[in-house]
Structure formats: C-alpha cells, structure tokens
Amino acid sequence: MRVLIVEDYAPIRESVARGLREAGYAVDVAADGEDGLWLATGNDYDVIVLDLMLPKRDGMSVLDALNQSGRSSRVLLLTAKDRVEDRVNGLDAGADDYLTKPFAFAELLARVRTLVRRRYAATTPVLRIGDLEIDTVRRGATRSGDVLELTPREFTLLEYLANRADEVVTRTEIWEHLYDFQTDSQSNVVDVYVGYLRKKLEEHGRSRLIHTRRGHGYQLSEACQ
Amino acid sequence: MKSLRSRLLLQVAGGVAVLLLLTGAVVYWLVRATLLAEFDAALLAEATTLASMVDHEPGGVVSDIGEKKIALFEARDANAFYALRDAKDRTIDRSRSVGSHEFPRLGARVDQPVFRTESLPDGRSGRIVEVAFHPALELDVDDESASSNTIEQPAGKVLSPRVVRLSLARSTQSIDRSLSRLAWGLAGIFTGGTLLLIPMVWWLVRSSLKPLAATSAEIAAIDGQDLSLRLNASDAPAEVSGVIERLNDLLARLQAAFGREREFSANVAHELRTPLAGMRSTLEVTLSRQRDAGQYRESLGECLRMTCETEKLVGQLLSLARIDAGQLEPKFVDTNVNEELEAAWKASEPIAQSKAVSGRLELDSQVVANTDLDCLRILLRNLVDNAVAHCDPNGKIQLTTKTCHTGVQVVISNSGNRLTRGQLNRVFDRFWQGDPQRTATGTHAGLGLSLCRELANRLGLALAVDPDGGELFTVSLDLPSPSGA
Numbered sequence: 283m284r285v286l287i288v289e290d291y292a293p294i295r296e297s298v299a300r301g302l303r304e305a306g307y308a309v310d311v312a313a314d315g316e317d318g319l320w321l322a323t324g325n326d327y328d329v330i331v332l333d334l335m336l337p338k339r340d341g342m343s344v345l346d347a348l349n350q351s352g353r354s355s356r357v358l359l360l361t362a363k364d365r366v367e368d369r370v371n372g373l374d375a376g377a378d379d380y381l382t383k384p385f386a387f388a389e390l391l392a393r394v395r396t397l398v399r400r401r402y403a404a405t406t407p408v409l410r411i412g413d414l415e416i417d418t419v420r421r422g423a424t425r426s427g428d429v430l431e432l433t434p435r436e437f438t439l440l441e442y443l444a445n446r447a448d449e450v451v452t453r454t455e456i457w458e459h460l461y462d463f464q465t466d467s468q469s470n471v472v473d474v475y476v477g478y479l480r481k482k483l484e485e486h487g488r489s490r491l492i493h494t495r496r497g498h499g500y501q502l503s504e505a506c507q
Numbered sequence: 508m509k510s511l512r513s514r515l516l517l518q519v520a521g522g523v524a525v526l527l528l529l530t531g532a533v534v535y536w537l538v539r540a541t542l543l544a545e546f547d548a549a550l551l552a553e554a555t556t557l558a559s560m561v562d563h564e565p566g567g568v569v570s571d572i573g574e575k576k577i578a579l580f581e582a583r584d585a586n587a588f589y590a591l592r593d594a595k596d597r598t599i600d601r602s603r604s605v606g607s608h609e610f611p612r613l614g615a616r617v618d619q620p621v622f623r624t625e626s627l628p629d630g631r632s633g634r635i636v637e638v639a640f641h642p643a644l645e646l647d648v649d650d651e652s653a654s655s656n657t658i659e660q661p662a663g664k665v666l667s668p669r670v671v672r673l674s675l676a677r678s679t680q681s682i683d684r685s686l687s688r689l690a691w692g693l694a695g696i697f698t699g700g701t702l703l704l705i706p707m708v709w710w711l712v713r714s715s716l717k718p719l720a721a722t723s724a725e726i727a728a729i730d731g732q733d734l735s736l737r738l739n740a741s742d743a744p745a746e747v748s749g750v751i752e753r754l755n756d757l758l759a760r761l762q763a764a765f766g767r768e769r770e771f772s773a774n775v776a777h778e779l780r781t782p783l784a785g786m787r788s789t790l791e792v793t794l795s796r797q798r799d800a801g802q803y804r805e806s807l808g809e810c811l812r813m814t815c816e817t818e819k820l821v822g823q824l825l826s827l828a829r830i831d832a833g834q835l836e837p838k839f840v841d842t843n844v845n846e847e848l849e850a851a852w853k854a855s856e857p858i859a860q861s862k863a864v865s866g867r868l869e870l871d872s873q874v875v876a877n878t879d880l881d882c883l884r885i886l887l888r889n890l891v892d893n894a895v896a897h898c899d900p901n902g903k904i905q906l907t908t909k910t911c912h913t914g915v916q917v918v919i920s921n922s923g924n925r926l927t928r929g930q931l932n933r934v935f936d937r938f939w940q941g942d943p944q945r946t947a948t949g950t951h952a953g954l955g956l957s958l959c960r961e962l963a964n965r966l967g968l969a970l971a972v973d974p975d976g977g978e979l980f981t982v983s984l985d986l987p988s989p990s991g992a
Contacts, residue, residue: 293785293809301792335777362780365773383784387791 283398283438284308284325284459288318288344289333289360294383298331301387302394306421306434306441308462315339319347326458327355329397331390334361334372342375349376356397360385395419402445409444412504414483414491416444425488435460436479443492443502452499476500511719515712516705523708524701531693538689542682543634547622550636554620554675557589561600561671563642568593568671570600580604586678588628594669604628610674613637617670627676632683635676642671718747726754734762771937774953778820782813789813823954826885827937830961837879837966841989844874844883844908844915851887852906855895859904864895864921866904874908876915876986882962883986886970889955890919890982897980899923915986920973924980931972935960956982 285307289295292313299309310325312318315336322330322344330348334341345357356378361368364382372380378400379393395418399407409416413426421437423430432440442459443451453472461471480492493501560571570591572580579587580602590610591600608628613621615637627633725738737758740751793806829835852866859866876883894904902922909916926934937957963970963984973981 291781291785293789293813294781297785297789297792297806297809301788301795304792304796362777362784363773364776364780383780384787385784387788387795390788 283328283442284310284462285394286310286312286318286321286325286327286330286355288312288315288322288330288336288341290314290336291333294360298387298390301391303462305391306438307394308438308460310462313337315341315344319344322348322353322355323351326455328401328459329394330355330357331360331394332357332377334359334363334368342372345372345375345377354401356401358390358393358397360390392419398445404445409441409447411444411447411491411502412489414444416441425483428486430482432479432482435475436482439475439479440483440502443500446502448501448503448505450495450498450501455499512709512712512716515716516709519708519712520701520705523704524697527697527700531697535686535689535693539682539686542685543679546634546677546679546682547636550622550634550675550677551620551638553587553677554589554636554638554673557675558638558640558642558671558673561591561640561642561673563644563669563671568599568642568669573600573602586627586629586631586633586680588633588674588676590674592672592674594671596672599671610635610637610676612672613674615639615672617641624679625676627678629678631678631680633676633678635674637672637674639670639672641669718743722747722751722754729758731765734758734765774937775824779817782817782820786810786813820954823889823958826958827954827961830958830965835882835962835965837882839877840880841875841877842880842883844876844917844986845870847880847883847887848891848906848908848917851884851891854888855891859895859898862895862898863901864898864904865902866906869905869907871909874910874915875989877989878966878968878986882966886959886962886968886984887917889959890917890984893955893959894919894921894980894982897921897923913985914988917984917986918981919984920976920979920981922978922980924976924978926980928974931974934972935970 283306285302287295287299287302287309289298289311290313295311295313299311302309310321310327312321316338318330318332318336319339321327332341332344336344341359341361345359348355348357357376358379358381359372359377360381360383361372362383363369363372369380369382378397381390381393395407399405399418404418407417407419409418414423415425416423416437418441421434423432423437423440438460439456442456456472456476460475476492480490483491491502491504493503495501557572560575562569562571568591572589572591579585580589582604585602585604587602588605588608588610589600589602590598590605593599596612605628611623611625613623613635615621617639620636620638622634622636625633625635722738722743729736737755738751740748740755743751789806789809793803848870849868852868856866891904891906898904898921904919904921907916907918909918935956937954960970962968967987969983969985971983973979973983
C-alpha cells in the first residue's frame, strides 16, 4: 500500500513516514502543498495524509484540486486545528478522515488501515480468499490454518493482491502500490516477489492462488482459470 | 425601592394625587371666594337699603327700619340682624333678633364698608358688614338745600350731617352647606381618582416598560459562545433605542476582543500542538521496535531540538504574559550595548552559519545606554534571532550601533525581505507570520518581534521597522543615553 504524507513540520513528516514504512507501507513525502499536489496527481496513492496549514498551497486547496481531478485516493487530514467547525469543514470538503495533533501513532496507523480497506471496499480487517486468511491489523497470513512466514514486502504484496482479488493486476500497478521513490528497485522486482510469495502460498502441495496472466499481470483468485 | 416599576408607580401616582388635591383646594377656594363675594354684594345692597331708612332730623338721627316691620328681622327664626349706632357709638336701633348682642366695631368709613365672618347672635356662623353713612337730613326746607347735606338753622347754626354706622349680619348657612357639599364632592373625586389612578398608572408603567423587558429578554438570549447576535433597536422607543445601540456597540467590541482572544488561543494551541505532535510521533515510532543506539540517539536529539523550540515559545509567552500583567519591573543601569549585541550575534551565529549567512558588525566606540540589562538582552536576542531566521540562504546580516545626540541607536538588518509595506506594519502583531499558513510552525511562532515591541514599550524605547528597506528588513532600536551624560 502506498501512502503520501504532505506535512511541513519535518519531525512529524519524518517520524510518520518512518513509522508507516516500518509498518509495511510505501511512503512518499512532501513538505509543501504544491509538491504534495504534484505527487498526488501523478501517482495512485492509497492514502494521502494531508496537513491543512502548508506553505505555498494550503491543505484545503490541495484537497479541492484532488477532488476536481477525480481522485481515488483516500485523504486523511492531519492538523492542529481541533475545533468542531474545522473538522466539519474538512470532512465536508471531501476528506475521508480527520485527525488532530498531537496524535497517537497507533491511531494514525489504524486510520490509515481503515482508509485502505475503504478504498478497496473491504468491510473487515481480515481478507479471505478460499483457505487463505490475511489479517491486515496483525499483518499475518494463514493458509488452511498454517501460518505463512512472510517478509513485510511479501505481506504487502499479498495484501494488495487480496484487496483486488479476482482482478488482473498489472506489474506497474503492483510496483506503484508497493514501492515509493526512496526504494531502489529493479525492473523485475515485482516478478521476483510474486515468485517468492507464490512459493510460500503453494507449500505442501497447496493449490495455486496467484495466477499469471501473460501480457497483463497477475491475479489472486481461488478459482483456477 | 430598587424596582423601576414600583418607583415610577409611586412617583406618578403620588404626583397625580398631589395635583388632584391642589386642584380641589383651588376649586374650593375659588368657589368659596365667589360665593362670599356675591353674598357680600347682596349684604351691602341690603345694608344700603336699610341706611336709606335712616334720617337726620334736628332732634337727632331717626331710624324708620323698625317701623317698616321688615320680615327678615321680625321672624322668630330670623337669620338677619342689624344694629345702628350713632357717631358716639350709641345704639340707636337694632333688630329684635339681635337681642343684647353687641356687634364688633369694624371701623368702617363712609364709602368703605368692612366685611367679616362672625358668629351671629344666635350662635350660627354668618357674615357681617359695617357701613358708615350720613343719614339724609329731614328738615322743612326745599330739596336744593337738603341735598347739600347741611342746613342753616334759624339761630344761625349749621346742622352738620353726622356719621352713622350700620352693622348688618346674615347667616351664611346656605353658603356653608354648598361649600360643604363641594368639599365632600372634591374629596370623593380625589379618593376615587386616586383609587382609579393606581391601576391605571400601574398599567401605564408596565406597558411603558415593556420594551425594557423585551430588551432584557434579548440580552438574556445572548450567550458567551455567540456574540454575533445584536439587539433589535428598530421597534424600541427612542429612550431605549439609544441604550440598545450602545449595548450593540459594546457587543461588537466584546466580539472583536473575544475573537482576538480566540485567535490568540488557537495560535498558542497550534504552536504548542505541532512540536508536541512531532515529539510524540517521533518517540512512539522510535519505541515501536528495537533499534540500535544510533537511531535512539538521533530520535532523542530530534526530540531535544523540539523541546528547546517549545521551551523558547513558552518563555516568550510567559514574558508577554508578565508584561501584560504589569509584573515587569525594569532596573535602569548604564549598559554596554556593544557587548550585548555581540553576545546576541554569537548565540545566533551557528544557525546563521548553517544557512551560509554572513554577519557584519559595525559598532561605534563606547556605546552605553541607560536601560534594563535583562530586558535589553531579550530584545537584542530576539531581534538578531529574527534576522537570522528570515535571512535568505547565503544572505547578509548587518548589526550596527551608533551614538547620536538623543542617545544610542541599534540597527539590525537582514537580506531576503519579501514583505510588502502593508505586511511590514503587522510584523509586531502577536503570532503574525508573513505566510498565513504558518509554515514556520515549530521554528518561529511569530512572537519574537511582538515580545520586542512590548519590552520596548515597557522600557520607553523606540522600536521601528524601516518601511522603505526594499530587500533589506531593517529594525532600529533607540536607547537613552547613560545617566549623567
């Protein structure tokens, strides 16, 4: 899952980015509204954490521009403005959630997870595809009750594919949602990780869940097509 | 009596009652005077008629009144009395009704009758008139000589007319009865009027005070959360509308003051929350997993930096609060301004170097001012801090001191100014930042220059920004000469 943080106060920006990365998210950061809008319109972020009081272009203006561009990203406003009218204005302007400073990082993480679920229309934190269960809160997966030993990157890939279960997902889409600009990735990195993940899912002779669609991408599906 | 309604009721009802009483008294007096005047006129006419029945004959004054048997005096319950006295005050004639009663001597003169209210011989109250006149001479002479009021007697003596006094009294019973009826009538009008007046005045006062009650209800509806409401003066009477307008003005001033207070609180909250949020998220993320010593050191260093920034902000807020509360008591001493300015620059120099900002000090020799040393340190530190913070990277800062005839002047300027002339007018406002989005949060709250201005005002110093500095942001501080200079 890929998150954009638009925050001018460096300690918050950097600590939140670090925490989200450690939680398995691909994170990009922007220190002002113009950079934030440029990144948000040029990339398909799952969640945008947006401060309201930003240099160059304020958060509400960025939100308006994103709304007009037909965004699919979920927006979480993160601001020191805590009055009811501020929250109402923010939510009425199209934000999906609102969190005031100072905040508990665990709460921010939970809200980001919720927004990711909402983006992919998932109703529960546990995703089920056949005998595969993915717990997005505890960040663990089991198949037929057996715990799968996944690296953070593998789990994120599995979570993304599970969120888009039965859909054919292109390599570009996977790359865009799993890697941020800080990651030095090679062109075949997606194929490599899909290979690792597929191997772990099919251990002990289990059925194939990740199917290759030649010329298109991959599909996580219980049904063998 | 604190109630306006009670006070008005008492005063209006009391006033009208007194007015009724006075009116009644005047009416009574006028009627009585009129009746008495008419009575006196009739009495005088009767007395004149009686006087015409008195003759002056050579043998003396002769009264024919008794002979006429006038019923007025003859009746058993006669209410008229008369007595006739000659010049020697001897009673010549009197009505039977008078009996042995003696009328008072009123001292009437010819053509000057005297009236008086007196008790009558029968004990009733009455009115008496005393007239003095010359009885007609009854002689066997022709009319012409009689008319001259003198007569020449055969012996050659002249018979002079003598003055005779007639006292005529009549009962004023009928007038007294009328006046008594009038008095009772007036008393009834007064009592009834007063009884009617009280509820009328009460209603009048109540309806007159209704606009006040309505205004009071409107005021009660205004709570501290929403001071944008205004009282409606359009339907109020002129006396109340003035008060309402003044109240609306007061509300507008209160709203503005509360607005500033809210804005100040919001700014304080924002400036404190942001570094707190930074510290909390830094610490939480750091503690979320086991890390190596370097990462912990990095996080703690970051938190320490944020703590110092917050401490500086809190210190500025406290200083402002102390100045506002009048708790600052400056101690004026002769102070070396150059030393303090150099110390302030040294404290900010590392930050300036990190931005590749060069500083240039042009200090006059022996620059000493009479001021409070602690306050001057805070002032210079904040002014230099502000210059370093807002100087553009690779920019220049110039610090100057000079002595002039009015005292000492400190001038601090930095390059990279992008503020307009209008914005320069606001640089001393609390929490004002050139960027309305408060991009310097956590670094500069917009309090430094406000604190400088408050300190300068408290010390009586002149602190000003050069509005024509162009790309140079220039602040000048004028200090007084040392004592004895």
